[in-house]
Amino acid sequence: MNKFNSRELCPGVYLNSVPDGRFKTGKILVDMYLPLIEDTAAENALLIQLLGRCCERCPDYLSLNREMNSLYGALLSTSCSKIGDFQQLSLSISALDDRYTLFGEKLSGKLIGLLCDLIFRPRLEGEAFVSEDVEQERRKLLETIQAEINEKRSYAISQCVKLLCEGDKVAVDKYGSAEAVSALTPEQLYKAWINLKQRALFNITVVGELDVDFIGESFKAEIEKSPRQPYDKKITPLVAVDEIKEKTERQKVMQSKLVMGFSLDNKNNTRYSLKLMTLVLGGTPSSKLFLNVREKKSLCYYCAANNNSHKGYLLVDSGVEKQNIEQTREEILNQINEMKNGNITDFEIEAAKLAMAQTCGMITDSIGAMADFFAYQFFDDEILTPEQRAEAIASVTKDEIVKAANSVELKAVYILTGDDEEGEQQ
Amino acid sequence: MKAENEIIEIANERLNEKYYKIKHSSGLTVFVFPKQDYKSSYAIYGTNFGSIDNHFIVDGQEIRVPDGIAHYLEHKLFESKDGDAFTKYAKTGANANAYTSFEKTCYLxxxxxNLEDNLKILLGFVQNPYFTDETVAKEQGIIGQxxxxxxxxxxxxxxxNLLEGMYHNHPIKIDIAGTVETIAEITPKKLYQCYNAFYTPHNMALCVVGNAQPEEVLKLVDEFVKPVPEKKIERIYPDEPIDVVKDYVEQTFPVLIPMFQLGFKADGSVKLDEKRAAGCEVALFAFASNSSPMYKQLMDEGLINESFGYEQVEMNGVNAVLFSGESQNPKRVAEVIRKHVRSALKNxxxxxxxxxxxxxxxxxxxxxxxxxxAIGGGLIGCEFSGRELFKCIDAISALTLDEAQDMLAFLLNPDRCTLSVVKGDD
Known part of the structure; x- marks a missing residue:
């Protein structure tokens, strides 16, 4: 059983810790949450890159990289993602544990100081970020946006989410639009930074043998310098429409992508029954989709189901040959109907529960997986350890799975496929 | 009379770790790396047989096999007379997979x-091939996808595209999965030829890491892996000139930002021992990390973004370094990298x-x-490259500047490199 502690340091600022001496490294993860809105998505996305680039003390990326490399190649990373109605900006640092340095150097005490330098003392010019920093990071963010289309699977999934959740916050691009990024000014980014300090929800997760109290106190001292009025920590479930939206996009691709979006009832089903239903449907190599759509019918190379417990939707995504799209779609719906009708074997349920128990067991042996596991529960009513989560899933009954499956309704179908000529050539 | 297993304990005091290397009586090399207080285990069972091994002499018979056969064999090995291995793993909940690379095939x-049950499944299916005309034909569809x-x-x-530009004859330039045409030539007989040649204990290694002890692993290996006479395999690789085929290759593709790889070709006949391998890694880090002068120039000129990276490639007949990333101007990137190579070699x-x-x-x-x-992957990689993991780590702290400098000169020759670019239509 992992020791896990969580407390609210001050309004809207939470500190979680998993003390663990088994690892060669320690990790501090700072997640910052802001509402995901069209008007501010781009500025927040660029802001987190600027915060990870340099600070007053290390005034350019080269001096910062050099500092990190001198700390035994400590890894600093930033990311921008979305979780429910929120844009999640993350900054994390992981470094070699003091016990294993070659010459007895102590690295651990420096990590939170460096993170605070980056978040609270960026390199500024008056009330603006430095324009050369803004230009470099803007170029990189625009290139990241341009490169999204290269990963066909994730591109198709994000297009389906947009179609399924049109009008909802979760449909907003996590980086905003390329146009919005291009229009940002250094002054606007400064205001976004002030807003971040005053209103963001902060969730700090510490894993390894690090001094958690020192980390908490250091962070609290910094955040309390700003007048705080944190956002509400609440996610509104998706309101599904009554139609099935369809969209087909054509690109030069050899393999087509079919992504189907479904609404779910996450009020009258627990997140555990929804999760187990999703696993039985398409979450493991012994799931209905894998065994029937891929193995038995050889319709596609992959076919998997994932659910979003915060917003309440389910996605089934597959990579298929163009001529098999229709048949795959029918077979996926057929498998969901089987579940609705209770045609689920004990073996299918047990296999999904076992897979979940195994996965939860493995999380505890990975520093990164453990940090992510706890951090991801930020918006949940209760925080579970991996063991507790496995137990909660194990206690779900077949009736609950069937009930969860009966709340699944098709709402969106997104297809990415080649031009007609290419399709005929195949 | 049973032959004895030969057990060696290998320890690293600085990092407080130890593992066991066992030469099993069957000829199989077995590694057991217990991780104190870890709940999970990881097993990887690999054969030193990958996509480049398409021409060989075994038992005096010269054999040429279709491109992509190692990968095809990996897919087919999961099936046996009594069902496929995934179904068996579903009963234990293990997270199982396999992969084929240029030079090895691994099942994990x-x-x-349930470590014992899982090991039985793993050893059982890898030891028992079952290929029929029908099952082999069925896989064409999935692998084609x-x-x-x-x-x-x-x-x-x-x-x-890069590897085709760098290598005249070496099979590294052939796609690991082969092509739709070459896999059509695969028959059960050819699969058995490969299996019988390469899936013998002397050509394989098993690593078990985590919550595991040598005794329990050896008991199962004794049961499943029977001694067979060692087969002499002679792998035939075509002669490879030291120079590249061409210095530039390009393909149009629906991408918004061009992607590039710049490959430096080194002498493929040189085998890297622990010291030389450490020299390569440290030299490349010093030359190309994110605090190097080269990185600074590339970034300052706006030529690269976070996707920039490098990778050292090493296998039978190949030593190379690949730099890769996204750039609006890949040709300029190549020019800058080559300039810095010249300067690092000189100064x-x-x-x-x-x-x-x-x-x-x-x-x-x-x-x-x-x-x-990572430990399992590291142990098996070291074994097939003729190195020992802890010696590799100790070689890093013992390395001298001159040794690193020599390896940089060995790896990077600015006159033996190829630039590969994938870019949009415009």
Missing amino acids: FSCSS EIRMYDDSPDWRVMF GIDPEEFEIAKKAVYAQYALELNSVQ
């Missing part, structure tokens, strides 16, 4: 309980950068020791 699982999926991946295309690696690089590379290895998967 992670679990947090996999090949198409890779055809849509610009990262994959940019790499194989030497900066001593301060060298010290930083040693610590950072050492910490990367220490970080890998957190993960049962």
Whole structure:
């Protein structure tokens, strides 16, 4: 059983810790949450890159990289993602544990100081970020946006989410639009930074043998310098429409992508029954989709189901040959109907529960997986350890799975496929 | 009378780890790396047989096999007379997979309980091939889909275009999965030929890492892996000129930002021992890390973004370094990298950068020791390359600047490189 502690340091600022001496490294993860809105998505996305680039003390990326490399190649990373109605900006640092340095150097005490330098003392010019920093990071963010289309699977999934959740916050691009990024000014980014300090929800997760109290106190001292009025920590479930939206996009691709979006009832089903239903449907190599759509019918190379417990939707995504799209779609719906009708074997349920128990067991042996596991529960009513989560899933009954499956309704179908000529050539 | 197993304990005091290397009586090399207080285990069972091994002499018979057969064999081995291995793993919940690379094929699982049952499944299916005309024909569809999926991946295309530009004859330039045409030539007989040649204990290794002890692993190996006479395999690789085929290759692809790989070709006949391998890693870090002068120039000119990276490639007949990333101007990137190569060869690696690089590379290895998967992958990689994991780590701290400098000169010759670009239509 992992020791896990969580407390609210001050309004809207939470500190979680998993003390663990088994690892060669320690990790501090700072997640910052802001509402995901069209008007501010781009500025927040660029802001987190600027915060990870340099600070007053290390005034350019080269001096910062050099500092990190001198700390035994400590890894600093930033990311921008979305979780429910929120844009999640993350900054994390992981470094070699003091016990294993070659010459007895102590690295651990420096990590939170460096993170605070980056978040609270960026390199500024008056009330603006430095324009050369803004230009470099803007170029990189625009290139990241341009490169999204290269990963066909994730591109198709994000297009389906947009179609399924049109009008909802979760449909907003996590980086905003390329146009919005291009229009940002250094002054606007400064205001976004002030807003971040005053209103963001902060969730700090510490894993390894690090001094958690020192980390908490250091962070609290910094955040309390700003007048705080944190956002509400609440996610509104998706309101599904009554139609099935369809969209087909054509690109030069050899393999087509079919992504189907479904609404779910996450009020009258627990997140555990929804999760187990999703696993039985398409979450493991012994799931209905894998065994029937891929193995038995050889319709596609992959076919998997994932659910979003915060917003309440389910996605089934597959990579298929163009001529098999229709048949795959029918077979996926057929498998969901089987579940609705209770045609689920004990073996299918047990296999999904076992897979979940195994996965939860493995999380505890990975520093990164453990940090992510706890951090991801930020918006949940209760925080579970991996063991507790496995137990909660194990206690779900077949009736609950069937009930969860009966709340699944098709709402969106997104297809990415080649031009007609290419399709005929195949 | 049973032959004895030969057990050696290998320890690293600085990192407080030890593992066991066992020469099993069957000829199989077995590694058991217990991780104190870890709940999970990871097992990887590999054969030194990959996509480049398409021409060989065994038992005096010269055999040429279709491109992609090692990967095809990997897929088919999961099936046996009494059902496929995934169904068996479903009963234990293990997370199982397999992969084929240029030079090896590995079967693996992670679990947090039932290690013994999982090992029985793993050893059982890998030891018992079952190929029939019908099952072999069925796989053509799924592997064809996999090949198409890779055809849509610009990262994959940019790499194989590069390898075709660098290598005249070496089979590294052939796609690991083969092509739709070559896999059509695969028959049960050819699969058995490969299996009988390469899936013998002397050509394989088993690593078990995590919550495991040597006795329990050996008991199962005794049961499943029977001694067979060692087969002499002679792998035939065509003569490979030292120069590249061409210095530039380009493909148009639906990407918004061009992707590139710049490959430096080194003498493929040189085998790297622990010291030389450490020299390569440290030298490349000092030369190309994110605090190097080269990185600074590329970034300042707006030529690269966070996707920039490098990778050292090493296998029978191949030593190379690939730089890769996204850029609006790949030709300029290549020019800048080559300029810095010339300067580093002439002026030497900066001593301060060298010290930083040693610590950072050492910490990367220490970080890998957190993960049962990374340890398993590291042990099997070292075994097939003729190196020992802890000697590799110790070689880093013992490395001298001159040794690193020699390896930089060995790896990077500015007159033997190829630039591969994938870019949009415009």
